[in-house]
Amino acid sequence: MEAYPLDSLVLILLTIIICAGILVGGLLAVILDNIVSAVVSAGLASLFASVVYVILAAPDVAMTEASIGSGLATMIFLYAVRNTRSNNADAADKAASTNNTITDNKPVQDQSAQDESPQGGSS
Numbered sequence: 001m002e003a004y005p006l007d008s009l010v011l012i013l014l015t016i017i018i019c020a021g022i023l024v025g026g027l028l029a030v031i032l033d034n035i036v037s038a039v040v041s042a043g044l045a046s047l048f049a050s051v052v053y054v055i056l057a058a059p060d061v062a063m064t065e066a067s068i069g070s071g072l073a074t075m076i077f078l079y080a081v082r083n084t085r086s087n088n089a090d091a092a093d094k095a096a097s098t099n100n101t102i103t104d105n106k107p108v109q110d111q112s113a114q115d116e117s118p119q120g121g122s123s
Contacts, residue, residue: 015055021048035081043074 025045032038046069053062 011055015052018048018052018055021045022052036078039074039077039081042077043070046070046073 022045025041025048028041029038029045032041046065050062050066050070053059053065
């Protein structure tokens, strides 16, 4: 049985550690409740994958993964999350202002004020 040279063992160990990072990033992307954190974790897993491609001597695939998978996809997801949140906030504000204008036009009668008012009779 032939022994591996030290540099090959280091590369194998580094590859295993980075692959574990890919798994952790993927699991965090699924488990996290905060959507922004989940998107960043997915981008981090993609970035780790691009490093593994460099180690495996595929620099063209690594550059594509880093630019498209980690960079562009993460930015598109974050942009979509930001716009979705602002649209939801705008819709909630619009609904709240619509509800306020409807209730402002109606006279509001307080039941407790009517119960405590004198009824004009003698006791």
